[in-house]
Structures are given as C-alpha cells and as structure tokens.
Amino acid sequence: MSSNEVPSLTRKIEAAVAGAIGRALPDLAGADPVVRRSDHADFQSNAALALAKRARRKPADLAGLVADALRADAVSVADVSVSGPGFVNITLADAPLWQQVVDRLAARQLGVSASELGRRTVIDYSGPNIAKEMHVGHLRTTIIGDCLARVLTFLGGEVIRQNHLGDWGTQFGMLIQYLDEHPEASWHRSDLADGASTVSALDTLYRAARADFDSDASFADRARRRVVELQSGEEATVSRWREIVAESEFAFREIYGRLGVLLTPEDSVGESYYNGWLPDVVTELVESGIAVESDGALCVFSTEVTGPDGDPVPLMLRKNDGGYGYDTTDLATIRYRIRDLKADRLLYVVDARQALHFRLVFETARRAGWLTDDVEAAHVSYGTVLGPDGRPFKTRSGDTVKLMHLLETAIERARGIVSEKVSDLDPAELDQIAEQAGIGAVKYADLSTSRTKDYAFDVERMVSFSGNTGVYLQYAHTRIRSILRKAGSTDAVIDPSLPLQPAERALILRLDAFGDILADVGVTFEPHRLCGYLYDLARAYTDFYEACPVLTAPGTLRGNRLALCQLTAHTLAHGLDLLGIAAPDRM
Numbered sequence: 001m002s003s004n005e006v007p008s009l010t011r012k013i014e015a016a017v018a019g020a021i022g023r024a025l026p027d028l029a030g031a032d033p034v035v036r037r038s039d040h041a042d043f044q045s046n047a048a049l050a051l052a053k054r055a056r057r058k059p060a061d062l063a064g065l066v067a068d069a070l071r072a073d074a075v076s077v078a079d080v081s082v083s084g085p086g087f088v089n090i091t092l093a094d095a096p097l098w099q100q101v102v103d104r105l106a107a108r109q110l111g112v113s114a115s116e117l118g119r120r121t122v123i124d125y126s127g128p129n130i131a132k133e134m135h136v137g138h139l140r141t142t143i144i145g146d147c148l149a150r151v152l153t154f155l156g157g158e159v160i161r162q163n164h165l166g167d168w169g170t171q172f173g174m175l176i177q178y179l180d181e182h183p184e185a186s187w188h189r190s191d192l193a194d195g196a197s198t199v200s201a202l203d204t205l206y207r208a209a210r211a212d213f214d215s216d217a218s219f220a221d222r223a224r225r226r227v228v229e230l231q232s233g234e235e236a237t238v239s240r241w242r243e244i245v246a247e248s249e250f251a252f253r254e255i256y257g258r259l260g261v262l263l264t265p266e267d268s269v270g271e272s273y274y275n276g277w278l279p280d281v282v283t284e285l286v287e288s289g290i291a292v293e294s295d296g297a298l299c300v301f302s303t304e305v306t307g308p309d310g311d312p313v314p315l316m317l318r319k320n321d322g323g324y325g326y327d328t329t330d331l332a333t334i335r336y337r338i339r340d341l342k343a344d345r346l347l348y349v350v351d352a353r354q355a356l357h358f359r360l361v362f363e364t365a366r367r368a369g370w371l372t373d374d375v376e377a378a379h380v381s382y383g384t385v386l387g388p389d390g391r392p393f394k395t396r397s398g399d400t401v402k403l404m405h406l407l408e409t410a411i412e413r414a415r416g417i418v419s420e421k422v423s424d425l426d427p428a429e430l431d432q433i434a435e436q437a438g439i440g441a442v443k444y445a446d447l448s449t450s451r452t453k454d455y456a457f458d459v460e461r462m463v464s465f466s467g468n469t470g471v472y473l474q475y476a477h478t479r480i481r482s483i484l485r486k487a488g489s490t491d492a493v494i495d496p497s498l499p500l501q502p503a504e505r506a507l508i509l510r511l512d513a514f515g516d517i518l519a520d521v522g523v524t525f526e527p528h529r530l531c532g533y534l535y536d537l538a539r540a541y542t543d544f545y546e547a548c549p550v551l552t553a554p555g556t557l558r559g560n561r562l563a564l565c566q567l568t569a570h571t572l573a574h575g576l577d578l579l580g581i582a583a584p585d586r587m
C-alpha cells in the first residue's frame with residue numbers, strides 16, 4: 001500500500017503544541033508553536049517565551065499550562081517536562097517513531113509532501129555565451145540551477161528551465177566578418193583534431209577579431225556593417241551566425257552530458273529569441289512614462305538605487321546608436337516569462353556581480369505592472385570560484401580555466417583514490433565509478449558551500465573519502481547497500497513494539513526530517529542545506545551501525561534494523577539524486 005504524504009514528526013508535534021496552546025490559553029490560539037529539535041528531549045517548544053509578554057504572564061507558568069494540555073491529549077508523547085525559563089520538552093514514545101519508518105518506506109517518494117504543487121517556477125540557469133568557452137562561473141549556475149530544478153520538481157512543482165544563451169550582440173558581427181576574411185581559420189568540429197573544442201577555437205578567433213577591431217579602423221568599419229547585416233536578417237550573415245551557434249551549443253551539450261544536468265536543447269531560449277519584442281517592450285515603457293531620454297539614449301532611472309555620485313542608476317533600453325543590449329533583453333525576458341509562460345516564480349541563478357542588474361530589471365518590471373505581488377522574482381546569486389591561491393580562478397597566463405579540463409582532472413584524481421580503496425574492479429567498472437565519483441565530487445563541493453560565499457577549487461579535498469564530500473556520501477550509500485545485499489531479503493518487516501536504542505532514535509529523527517529540509521531548500525534556494533543534512537544523516541547512520549549490530553541482531557530486531565538501513569539508503573540515494581549526483585551500488 002502506498003499513501004502519498006507522511007507528515008514529519010516535527011509537523012505533528014507542531015500541530016499538537018498548537019492544539020495545546022489553543023486549549024490551555026484560548027486567547028493565544030493560532031500562535032506559532034515554535035517547535036525545534038532539542039538536546040534534552042526529541043523536541044522542544046519555545047512558544048511560552050515568545051508569548052509571555054502578550055499574555056502578561058511568566059513564561060514558566062505558560063509553559064506549565066501548555067505542558068499539562070499536551071500531556072492530556074497527545075497519546076504518542078511519552079514525556080513532557082518544563083525546563084529553563086519556559087521550554088516545553090517533548091519526548092516521543094518509541095512506537096510512533098518506528099511507525100514513521102514503516103510509513104515512509106511504504107509511501108511514494110518517502111512520503112515527502114508536495115509543497116510545490118500547483119506552482120510554476122521558471123529557472124534561468126547556465127546561460128553560457130556562444131563562441132566563448134564555458135568557465136567555472138558557468139559551472140556554478142549550471143549545478144545550482146539544476147539542483148533547484150530537481151528539488152522543486154520533487155516537491156510537486158512545475159519547473160520550466162530556461163538556458164539564456166548569450167547568442168546575440170555586436171561581437172557576432174565582428175566574428176563573422178573576421179571568419180569571412182580568414183577562410184583558412186579552422187573551427188568546425190569536422191576540421192579540428194580529436195579532442196579540440198569548437199568553442200575554444202572560436203574563442204581564440206574572437207580575440208583575434210577583437211584585436212583587429214581595436215587596431216584597424218577599416219576592419220572596424222566592415223565589422224560594424226556586418227552587425228547591421230546580422231540585425232537586418234541578411235541571409236548569408238544569419239546563416240553564418242546559425243552555424244556558430246550550433247557548433248557552440250554542441251560543445252556546451254557535451255559538458256551538460258558529462259555533468260549529467262537536465263538541460264536539453266529545448267531549454268535553450270537565448271538572447272536572440274527576444275529580438276522581435278525589443279521595440280515593443282521599449283514602446284510600452286515609453287508610453288507608460290517609465291523610460292526617458294537621456295543624451296540621445298533611452299533609459300529607465302531607478303527610483304530606489306543611486307550611484308556613488310548620488311544620481312539614480314539607469315537601465316539602458318536603447319543606446320544612442322539605436323542598438324539594444326543585455327538590459328533590454330532581460331526586460332523582454334521577464335515580461336515573456338510572466339505573460340506568456342505564466343510563471344508564479346522566477347529564479348535567476350546568476351553570478352553575484354550581476355546583483356544591481358537584476359535589482360533594476362525587477363524594479364522596472366514592477367513599475368511596468370508586469371511583476372505583480374503574486375509573482376515572486378529572485379536573483380539566486382552565487383560567489384566566485386577561487387583558485388588554490390585564493391584569487392579568482394585563472395590559468396597561469398591569466399585566462400579563465402576551462403571547465404572540461406577541471407572535470408577531467410577531478411575524474412582522474414577520483415580514479416586514483418577509488419582504485420586504492422577497492423582493488424577488485426574491472427577496468428570498465430572503474431571508469432564508470434571514477435566518472436561518477438569525480439563529477440559528483442565537483443558538484444558536491446560546489447553545492448555544499450553556502451551559495452553566496454566564494455570557495456577555492458581544491459581537487460584533492462573534493463575527492464576525499466572522508467569529511468563532508470560527495471565521495472564520502474556515495475561511499476556511505478554503497479556500504480549500506482552492501483549490508484542489504486548480505487541480508488538477502490528485500491522487504492524488512494518492522495515490529496513497532498520494540499524499544500528504541502538511543503542511536504536508532506537519533507537516526508530515525510534525522511531520516512524523518514528529509515522532507516522538511518527539502519521544503520527549506522525550496523524556499524531559500526540553498527542546496528547546501530540538503531548537503532549538510534545528508535552529511536549529518538550519514539554520520540548518524542555510522543553511529544547507529546557502530547552501536548547496533550544489524551545482521552546479527554536477534555529475533556525481530558534484525559528486521560527493524562534492516563528497515564533503518566533501507567530507509568537510510570533510499571534517503572541518501574534520493575538526496576544525492578536531487579543534488580544531481582550518482583549513487584552507485586558499489587565503489
């Protein structure tokens with residue numbers, strides 16, 4: 001039998017305390033029960049402290065009343081006591097804890113409630129630039145955005161992924177002109193040596209074009225004319241541009257495939273997609289009086305943000321040469337996502353350095369009436385990836401570090417570490433596990449750091465079997481799987497009448513919090529909370545395993561403990577999957 005939702009013990013205790021408050025103190029009915037995990041009991045309610053002032057009574061007296069009401073009602077509570085200035089400590093009986101394990105194992109998706117049901121979220125992530133190498137900054141947006149897409153989907157939400165490719169702008173006129181004048185330059189996949197990448201060839205050619213543009217006035221003129229041709233849809237120029245986009249996207253897809261992210265070609269809705277709407281967006285903003293002229297350009301001046309000179313900061317709608325840029329496109333984008341895609345929530349997983357840009361885009365969209373109170377818009381910003389020297393990650397020559405190179409280094413190191421630990425793997429299996437461990441290590445290191453912080457890219461630490469790493473969690477999962485294999489039976493039968501050991505109790509309380517943590521990630525957009533949870537879970541399991549023999553446990557106890565192993569393995573596997581990390585059965 002599979003039921004869908006299994007409310008967590010925290011939610012159940014919250015409901016019980018809220019009920020007790022309502023019965024004991026009707027004037028305070030509806031107040032927040034302020035339930036937290038506790039060191040002294042399973043849970044504690046701090047409501048009495050929060051409510052004392054309003055009730056004009058001592059917190060300890062309030063706590064006593066709530067405790068009495070709770071004792072009289074909640075059958076699953078084994079002990080209620082008041083401590084300190086007014087904490088209500090709540091300890092559960094053993095049977096309801098076992099029952100949670102039974103229910104979660106029987107439920108779909110471990111009984112996690114579908115808190116996102118009916119909500120549509122558009123997530124803007126990855127967004128690499130055509131004809132440019134993807135760099136470590138794009139690694140962060142790609143991994144974080146993908147994790148959020150997975151979590152919100154798991155919570156029952158509808159997610160629309162949008163890969164806002166940088167596929168438009170004057171730089172393409174320059175590049176196309178240069179390619180035409182240098183037919184000998186090779187950049188097509190078919191012309192390149194094995195392993196060489198199209199984007200990196202294009203990246204190099206673009207730099208050469210840029211240098212010519214800056215030093216050669218007549219080339220600059222020809223390049224500008226090419227921009228106009230591209231914008232007016234001149235056929236040969238446009239087909240050249242299409243070719244460049246297709247070749248670059250091919251290279252990006254190779255990285256996406258390697259990373260195992262959800263992005264598909266259908267998710268690519270780049271800057272060029274909005275071209276046709278730019279004049280209309282601008283007209284709308286002019287007509288509503290939001291856009292104003294300034295030195296021949298058209299701008300929206302912020303009513304909220306001023307620059308260092310004290311003047312309002314502008315968003316550039318149309319440059320004085322008539323061209324549109326990144327700002328205008330993002331206004332067309334936000335309008336499209338609200339009006340056409342009918343998003344309830346918009347997430348932009350973009351570098352923290354673009355904070356001002358998004359603040360201005362959101363402000364303008366609000367003033368224009370597109371972004372209303374029932375739509376949430378958030379810039380999910382993230383910090384910089386630093387090199388081992390603690391400075392922004394660059395190669396020795398000052399170039400950005402190529403993503404594919406980083407991934408390959410991590411896979412290589414993972415292969416070394418895995419083959420040291422496990423010797424009986426055949427080469428194909430080792431390849432696969434090294435790939436899963438190396439990629440998982442890079443992703444986990446990124447996701448486990450608080451999003452807004454910078455972090456140093458340290459491969460040795462990432463692929464370590466100990467500490468808060470992806471490899472540690474993958475390994476913890478394989479160890480449990482191996483115990484389950486040894487046990488043989490598929491379904492563990494739980495006897496809820498058995499008394500709980502402290503380590504079992506601690507593990508169950510952790511396991512039970514999975515859904516609450518996911519809901520938390522769903523509102524904070526902070527994957528590191530899930531990482532921290534999984535790490536604590538793996539350690540709670542280790543404590544349990546050391547204190548409580550599983551395979552040699554007597555009588556029905558063996559079934560109970562096997563069930564704990566099963567639920568832990570499922571929770572770790574689901575958790576890793578939501579981080580976009582593989583959970584192999586062996587490593």
Ligand code: ARG
Nearest residue numbers: 124127128129164165166350
């Ligand atoms: N292409 C941009 C960059 O590499 C990121 C795009 C972010 N998304 C957006 N809607 N502006 O910085």
